Amino acid sequence: MIKFKEFLLRHKKTILITVIILLLVTALLLFILLRPRADKKTASSKNEQSVSQISENTMDEDSNAASSSESLSSVRPSSSALSSIAEGPSKPVSHAPSNTAESHTQAGDSQNTIQSSIPVSSNEAAYEHQHDWQAHTAQKWVSDIVTVIDEPEQTISGAKFYTMHENGEYVADGPVYWLEDGFTQDDLKEIIREGILNADENGLYNGVYYGNYQNVSKTIPAVTHQEDQGHYESYIDYYYCACGARK
Numbered sequence: 001m002i003k004f005k006e007f008l009l010r011h012k013k014t015i016l017i018t019v020i021i022l023l024l025v026t027a028l029l030l031f032i033l034l035r036p037r038a039d040k041k042t043a044s045s046k047n048e049q050s051v052s053q054i055s056e057n058t059m060d061e062d063s064n065a066a067s068s069s070e071s072l073s074s075v076r077p078s079s080s081a082l083s084s085i086a087e088g089p090s091k092p093v094s095h096a097p098s099n100t101a102e103s104h105t106q107a108g109d110s111q112n113t114i115q116s117s118i119p120v121s122s123n124e125a126a127y128e129h130q131h132d133w134q135a136h137t138a139q140k141w142v143s144d145i146v147t148v149i150d151e152p153e154q155t156i157s158g159a160k161f162y163t164m165h166e167n168g169e170y171v172a173d174g175p176v177y178w179l180e181d182g183f184t185q186d187d188l189k190e191i192i193r194e195g196i197l198n199a200d201e202n203g204l205y206n207g208v209y210y211g212n213y214q215n216v217s218k219t220i221p222a223v224t225h226q227e228d229q230g231h232y233e234s235y236i237d238y239y240y241c242a243c244g245a246r247k
Helices: 002-010 012-064 067-075 079-087 095-116 121-126 185-197
Strands: 133-143 143-149 154-164 176-178 206-219 223-228 232-240
Touching: 176 185, 185 206
Parallel strands: none
Antiparallel strands: 133 232, 143 223, 154 176, 154 206
16 A cells, blocks of 8 residues: 555656546547537437428428419528538438429429410411411313214205297206205106107107206205313312311
């Protein structure tokens, strides 16, 4: 015991320095061990505040999205909330990004709803469809009336015989024999031969002088009829589009 006291007295300064060093090391260890818990609690509280702030901003955004698209900026967390989330541990704040993404998705849907509800102007509606006009053709009859000759015009020859008038002159005003309807030149010769053989003292047979005749002719008009020898022509009666429009 006496030796221990002597040791303490002899090494008093050394022991005092050693004790101070041990106390400092102990305090430092306690500080290191206790600080993460405090920071964790501080970060958790800050994260809860930021999450609640994001939820409130999201609700405000959903209620105000239909009135103005500029309200989308209100759902973004403040710079202080973002910095507190970045400083804290990753596990307590793992749910914050998903809520932020959902809020942006909802904001985007709200914005699309607003844009879809905006009426399209008349100019924009006019450019929605461009007509592709196609020609529609039809047939029409173009008349061409012509005269068709069934039997052509004919010139018929004949023989006009003489008669004797009271003054003794022979005048060609007797019967006429036309070479038509099967009456031939041979038939005419037979009539002349018979008239001459049976002539009286004046050379007349039945009052007709067959010793000579006058050549005559007549024209028979052609037999015709009218025909429409026209044809069909194609023409454009209207233009149409695949959408059903016409002009």
